[in-house]
Amino acid sequence: xxxxxxxxxxxxxxxxxxxxxxxxxxxxxxxxxxxxxxxxxxxxxxxxxxxxxxxxxxxxxxxxxxxxxxxxxxxxxxxxxxxxxxxxxxxxxxxxxxxxxxxxxxxxxxxxxxxxxxxxxxxxxxxxxxxxxxxxxxxxxxx
Numbered sequence: 001x002x003x004x005x006x007x008x009x010x011x012x013x014x015x016x017x018x019x020x021x022x023x024x025x026x027x028x029x030x031x032x033x034x035x036x037x038x039x040x041x042x043x044x045x046x047x048x049x050x051x052x053x054x055x056x057x058x059x060x061x062x063x064x065x066x067x068x069x070x071x072x073x074x075x076x077x078x079x080x081x082x083x084x085x086x087x088x089x090x091x092x093x094x095x096x097x098x099x100x101x102x103x104x105x106x107x108x109x110x111x112x113x114x115x116x117x118x119x120x121x122x123x124x125x126x127x128x129x130x131x132x133x134x135x136x137x138x139x140x141x142x143x
Contacts, residue, residue: 060115074114076121076133084108084125087133096121099141107131113142 029049033039037053047056074094079087088098088110096112096119103109110123120142124132 058116060118074117074119076112076119076123076135079123079130079133082130084123084128084130087123087125087130091121091123100139111136111139111141113139 032049033043035053036047036049036051037056038047038049042056043049046059048059051059074096076091076094076096079090082090091110091112092098094114095116096114098110099113100111101108102111107124107126110125112121112123113119114121120136120139122132122134122136122139123130124134
């Protein structure tokens, strides 16, 4: 019976050792994660451990980037009924990137992404005027 207990204790100790060593990461790597505001998961998604927390937040990673304050959310609804070219320029000035455009008959759809606000906005334009500006929430190029 004591032989079974010793074997069981040995298995428990071995499993505990393996579980703790599997979770261990290098001290330098941990420091780089903390300094950059990245996690192992966000690093796989593009967060750069060689950049600062502020730089990664600007790129859309980290706690500060996940939910921007309402006052810092980029505007886009005010572009409806404006000249298309002026509206596109305004989007760029506000930090949006033009990630796609689609033409259908006389209507153009411009897809814009704002990394800091994580917004994916579509401008619907026809006859040189913005007809609608909508957050479409997702698009293959909005990342």
